[in-house]
Amino acid sequence: MAHVVSLQPQPHPYNMYMKPGGSNDPLMNHYLGSVMDLQYLLADSQHIRYILFPSVTNPGASRKAARLLAAVHTQRATCRSENYIALQDQDVKIKYDELLQVLNKPQYTEDDALAAISIISSFLFDGGGGAWQEWLKLSYTYVDSVFRDRDPRDALQHCSETTRFIVKTAIWFDVLAAVTTQKAPRFLHYIRLLYSPETSRVFDPTQPAESPRLSMMSVMGCENHIVWALAEASALAVWKQExxxxxxxxxPDLVMNADRLDKHLHPTASELPYAATETDVARDLSSSIFRAATRVYLRSIVSGDYPHVPEIMEAIEETMEFVRAPQEHSQKVHSSVVRSTVFAFFICGALTDNSRLRTEIYKRLCLEGEDLATSTVGNSGSIKRLLQQIWAGRSKHAARTPVPWRDVLRDSNMLLV
Known part of the structure; x- marks a missing residue:
C-alpha cells in the first residue's frame, strides 16, 4: 500500500498570493506551485491564481478538494505507472471520503461547485474513469441556479469571476461528457443562447468574441462556436438514435442538420495576438484540433462508424495536420495541446484502420519528451488502452463493419477531457 510522500514547499512566481504560514501545508503548496497549472493548462496562470486563491486557501470544500488533487498528482508521479489508481490508496481515499458529504447537501454554494471541479480533475489526473458523473451533477445544479430565470449572457457577464470560471468549466465538462454518456448535453439550451452563431451575438468570424467574459477560448482553448457545434453534434447523435x-x-433531415453544423466548422485563418505567448499558441492549436475533430465526430454520426467513408478519412487527415503542428513548438506547447485535446486523439484513433496513423496517435499519447513522472499523470494512458482494445477488436472483423467505439467509451466511463 502506497502512502502520500512528504512534499517540500515549492517556490513559484506568485508569492504575492501566499499567506504567511502557508508552507505548513505541503499539499496546498504543491497544489499552488505545480498542480494548478497542470489542472488548467490553457488558462493564464496568474489570472487563475487570482480567481481561485481566496477559495482554495480558506477552510471549506474547495480547499479539501485541491489538497485531494495534489495528493493524487503526488501518488501518480511517485508510482510512475499509468495503471496505478491513486484514489484507491488508503490515505487518498480518506480525503475523498471526507468530501462525499458535500453531495448530500440540499443546495450547493460556489465553494462546493469549485470543489466538484477539482474532484473531477482528480479523476482525470487518475486515469479519467471513476465516479466523476456524481460531481458533474453537482456542478450542473449550481450552474443552473446561476442561470435560472436570467439571460445566461447577462448572468455570465455579471457574476463573480470565480462563478464565471466554474460555469465555463462545467459547460466544457458537460459538452465532452456527452460524447461518453451518449446523451444530449444538459446545458444545451444555455449553450445555444450563449454560443450559437445562429441565435447569439457572440460569433463573428472576422471579430473577436463580443466579450472576453463569455469566451471559452481563454479557459479551455476552444472557440465559442466550436463548443456549440460539438454540443449540437452529440444532441444530433441522440436524435438519430431515437x-x-x-x-x-x-x-435527408439528418444530412440537413449535420450540414447546418458543418458550415460553421470550416477552417478560418487564425490570428494570434501580437507577441503571442506559448499559452496563446497552445490555445490556437487546440481550438483548431477541436474544430477538425468535431467534423470527424459529426461525419461519423451521418455516415456511421465506418473508417473507410471518404468524408471521415478526409476529416481525420485534416485533424492530424493540426495534431502534428505542436511538435514545431516547445515541449510545453506540445504537452499542453496533447493533454487538452485527447477527445481528438480518441475519435481519430478509433475511426481509422490506417496502421501508420494509429502508430502516430499512440506515440503522441505517450507524451514523448516529458519526464516519466509527469507523463504517467492524466488520462492519456487510459485512452491508449481504450484504443488498443478497439484496434484488437477491429482486427477480428471485416472493414465493412462499424467500429463499436461508442460502446467501448460508454462502458469505460472515460471522460475525454
Whole structure:
C-alpha cells in the first residue's frame, strides 16, 4: 500500500498570493506551485491564481478538494505507472471520503461547485474513469441556479469571476461528457443562447468574441462556436438514435442538420495576438484540433462508424495536420495541446484502420519528451488502452463493419477531457 510522500514547499512566481504560514501545508503548496497549472493548462496562470486563491486557501470544500488533487498528482508521479489508481490508496481515499458529504447537501454554494471541479480533475489526473458523473451533477445544479430565470449572457457577464470560471468549466465538462454518456448535453439550451452563431451575438468570424467574459477560448482553448457545434453534434447523435429506434429516421433531415453544423466548422485563418505567448499558441492549436475533430465526430454520426467513408478519412487527415503542428513548438506547447485535446486523439484513433496513423496517435499519447513522472499523470494512458482494445477488436472483423467505439467509451466511463 502506497502512502502520500512528504512534499517540500515549492517556490513559484506568485508569492504575492501566499499567506504567511502557508508552507505548513505541503499539499496546498504543491497544489499552488505545480498542480494548478497542470489542472488548467490553457488558462493564464496568474489570472487563475487570482480567481481561485481566496477559495482554495480558506477552510471549506474547495480547499479539501485541491489538497485531494495534489495528493493524487503526488501518488501518480511517485508510482510512475499509468495503471496505478491513486484514489484507491488508503490515505487518498480518506480525503475523498471526507468530501462525499458535500453531495448530500440540499443546495450547493460556489465553494462546493469549485470543489466538484477539482474532484473531477482528480479523476482525470487518475486515469479519467471513476465516479466523476456524481460531481458533474453537482456542478450542473449550481450552474443552473446561476442561470435560472436570467439571460445566461447577462448572468455570465455579471457574476463573480470565480462563478464565471466554474460555469465555463462545467459547460466544457458537460459538452465532452456527452460524447461518453451518449446523451444530449444538459446545458444545451444555455449553450445555444450563449454560443450559437445562429441565435447569439457572440460569433463573428472576422471579430473577436463580443466579450472576453463569455469566451471559452481563454479557459479551455476552444472557440465559442466550436463548443456549440460539438454540443449540437452529440444532441444530433441522440436524435438519430431515437428515430432509428422508432423506425422513423429521415436521412435527408439528418444530412440537413449535420450540414447546418458543418458550415460553421470550416477552417478560418487564425490570428494570434501580437507577441503571442506559448499559452496563446497552445490555445490556437487546440481550438483548431477541436474544430477538425468535431467534423470527424459529426461525419461519423451521418455516415456511421465506418473508417473507410471518404468524408471521415478526409476529416481525420485534416485533424492530424493540426495534431502534428505542436511538435514545431516547445515541449510545453506540445504537452499542453496533447493533454487538452485527447477527445481528438480518441475519435481519430478509433475511426481509422490506417496502421501508420494509429502508430502516430499512440506515440503522441505517450507524451514523448516529458519526464516519466509527469507523463504517467492524466488520462492519456487510459485512452491508449481504450484504443488498443478497439484496434484488437477491429482486427477480428471485416472493414465493412462499424467500429463499436461508442460502446467501448460508454462502458469505460472515460471522460475525454
Amino acid at each position: 428515430r432509428m429506434d422508432r423506425g422513423s429516421l429521415s436521412i
